[in-house]
Amino acid sequence: MARLEGIGVGQGVAHGPVARMAPAPEAPAEEQSALTAEQETARVEEAVAAVAEDLKARGEAAGGSARDVLQAQAMMAKDPTLKKAAAARLGKGLTGEFAVHDAFAEFRATLEGMGGYMAERAADLADVSQRVIARLRGLPAPGVPTPGHPFVLVAEDLAPADTALLDLDQVLAVVTIQGGPTSHTAILAREKAITAVVGAVEADQLHDGQTVIVDAADSAVLTEVTQGQLDDAQRRIDERAAAVAAPVTPGALADGTEVPLLANLGSPDGAAEAVELGAEGVGLFRTEFLFLSADAAPDVATQREAYRRMLEAFPGKKVVVRALDAGADKPLPFLTEEEENPALGRRGLRALLAHEQILRDQLTALAEAEAETEADVWVMAPMVSTVAETEQFVALAREHGLRTAGVMVEVPSSALVAEPILRHADFASIGTNDLTQYTMAADRLLGSVADLQDPWHPAVLRLVGEVGSAGAATDSPVGVCGEAAADPLLALVLVGLGATSLSMAPAALADVRLELGRHTAETARAAAQAARAAGDAAGARGAAQQVVREAAQG
Ligand code: PEP
Ligand code: MG
Numbered sequence: 001m002a003r004l005e006g007i008g009v010g011q012g013v014a015h016g017p018v019a020r021m022a023p024a025p026e027a028p029a030e031e032q033s034a035l036t037a038e039q040e041t042a043r044v045e046e047a048v049a050a051v052a053e054d055l056k057a058r059g060e061a062a063g064g065s066a067r068d069v070l071q072a073q074a075m076m077a078k079d080p081t082l083k084k085a086a087a088a089r090l091g092k093g094l095t096g097e098f099a100v101h102d103a104f105a106e107f108r109a110t111l112e113g114m115g116g117y118m119a120e121r122a123a124d125l126a127d128v129s130q131r132v133i134a135r136l137r138g139l140p141a142p143g144v145p146t147p148g149h150p151f152v153l154v155a156e157d158l159a160p161a162d163t164a165l166l167d168l169d170q171v172l173a174v175v176t177i178q179g180g181p182t183s184h185t186a187i188l189a190r191e192k193a194i195t196a197v198v199g200a201v202e203a204d205q206l207h208d209g210q211t212v213i214v215d216a217a218d219s220a221v222l223t224e225v226t227q228g229q230l231d232d233a234q235r236r237i238d239e240r241a242a243a244v245a246a247p248v249t250p251g252a253l254a255d256g257t258e259v260p261l262l263a264n265l266g267s268p269d270g271a272a273e274a275v276e277l278g279a280e281g282v283g284l285f286r287t288e289f290l291f292l293s294a295d296a297a298p299d300v301a302t303q304r305e306a307y308r309r310m311l312e313a314f315p316g317k318k319v320v321v322r323a324l325d326a327g328a329d330k331p332l333p334f335l336t337e338e339e340e341n342p343a344l345g346r347r348g349l350r351a352l353l354a355h356e357q358i359l360r361d362q363l364t365a366l367a368e369a370e371a372e373t374e375a376d377v378w379v380m381a382p383m384v385s386t387v388a389e390t391e392q393f394v395a396l397a398r399e400h401g402l403r404t405a406g407v408m409v410e411v412p413s414s415a416l417v418a419e420p421i422l423r424h425a426d427f428a429s430i431g432t433n434d435l436t437q438y439t440m441a442a443d444r445l446l447g448s449v450a451d452l453q454d455p456w457h458p459a460v461l462r463l464v465g466e467v468g469s470a471g472a473a474t475d476s477p478v479g480v481c482g483e484a485a486a487d488p489l490l491a492l493v494l495v496g497l498g499a500t501s502l503s504m505a506p507a508a509l510a511d512v513r514l515e516l517g518r519h520t521a522e523t524a525r526a527a528a529q530a531a532r533a534a535g536d537a538a539g540a541r542g543a544a545q546q547v548v549r550e551a552a553q554g
Pocket of ligand 2: 431
């Protein structure tokens with residue numbers, strides 16, 4: 001057996017024959033066109049417009065976060081800088097194909113040079129360029145193979161346009177050679193519960209028709225597999241399918257300790273599906289969707305309507321609404337300024353307190369929506385760093401009639417002073433994505449430091465433990481709503497560290513419910529203790545695995 005390592009997305013396992021994505025079309029050579037510059041320009045404009053339309057339509061068909069990603073790609077296609085760069089080349093009499101290829105390559109290099117979020121978007125830009133060139137050549141858009149039977153898709157990387165529209169009856173799993181845990185492939189795979197291993201560098205050795213096992217829980221792709229291994233994989237697939245199909249019970253440990261399992265939602269659109277998947281409420285309602293494509297904050301009535309739609313899906317249930325979290329990777333022209341170091345700048349609650357009316361309007365809309373529905377609304381502030389900020393936010397929430405006001409713990413300072421914070425706030429919710437970023441000083445969107453972006457790191461776990469202890473000391477609920485809660489074993493460790501509820505992408509609920517139900521609170525605490533004491537993330541994961549294995553053996 002051979003084993004290729006990558007980064008697993010989710011807990012899925014799948015087996016089947018490989019089908020590789022066709023390589024990108026050959027890059028056009030620098031050639032003079034037989035057409036006039038005007039004719040070439042018209043061809044390019046038509047191709048760009050058609051590709052942008054196609055991307056937009058794919059986004060509309062796919063919905064969810066794919067829609068935003070594809071709309072952003074469609075906008076990239078029409079970027080005026082690109083248009084100018086292509087026009088300069090067309091003006092020299094070059095072919096449309098080369099002008100597009102070269103202009104996009106230049107823009108891509110600029111983005112890569114900027115690092116961080118912009119560099120991650122470079123892959124999206126390459127996809128747009130290839131689509132435009134294919135269109136100019138009269139070829140179909142590059143994309144996913146159709147071998148006529150279910151297959152494991154192996155690709156260099158997947159463009160958002162491809163991931164969004166994968167036929168899930170045909171694609172058993174996805175393996176990419178490139179890509180990190182925050183690549184669009186990973187995000188969309190997680191959202192659609194596609195079994196995936198990304199960044200499997202050696203996957204370029206795989207060939208069409210070869211049978212492989214894709215084990216996301218183990219971050220590996222197995223080749224040269226035996227019948228015994230295939231049987232074992234199938235047993236795990238059946239076990240997960242049975243767990244997903246079983247009637248949904250509230251999240252709990254084996255000894256009956258309740259651990260409510262909640263949904264992370266980015267818009268009211270996903271609410272019905274979350275309920276179907278067994279969400280016992282919402283642990284993180286990200287409200288940014290209302291603001292991100294706007295030039296100004298939406299008015300109170302618009303916001304109230306959106307919040308009401310969300311709350312109506314959860315009568316009698318808890319819905320934790322996060323006040324607008326702008327800044328860093330989510331800049332908003334009317335709220336945030338250009339800063340040298342936006343992740344350390346005026347973002348989250350800091351930006352809201354500097355523009356208090358925007359926060360007041362949001363709280364007003366939320367209180368009005370709550371009054372119209374049966375949901376139990378909790379409101380929380382993003383990126384809280386101090387007790388003083390907590391006091392300010394809680395006072396404002398109360399002034400607007402919102403009874404339950406809390407804070408997100410996303411920076412080490414608030415984890416370390418969680419106890420005084422929880423004397424003012426009604427609850428804490430730990431955002432492990434940002435908490436890991438700030439604890440490890442590793443940009444969460446930067447592939448080159450992705451290995452440091454691991455919430456299993458004992459430094460992160462210790463901070464989570466601080467908040468858990470503060471919650472116990474002040475008798476306050478402590479939730480976790482970062483991606484860490486969606487990793488079943490880590491979810492158990494988080495409970496052992498004192499988390500009283502967990503919130504995650506709805507697709508992860510079944511796996512987490514299954515794992516929690518296998519262990520007692522005592523095992524959770526022992527696993528947490530062992531993980532905390534480790535020296536690094538891999539050691540922490542290994543130590544927790546060992547505790548769980550030994551507990552299972554009695
Ligand atoms: C987090 O930081 O863990 C979190 C849940 O917030 P977001 O991912 O929206 O920054
Ligand atoms: Mg965050």
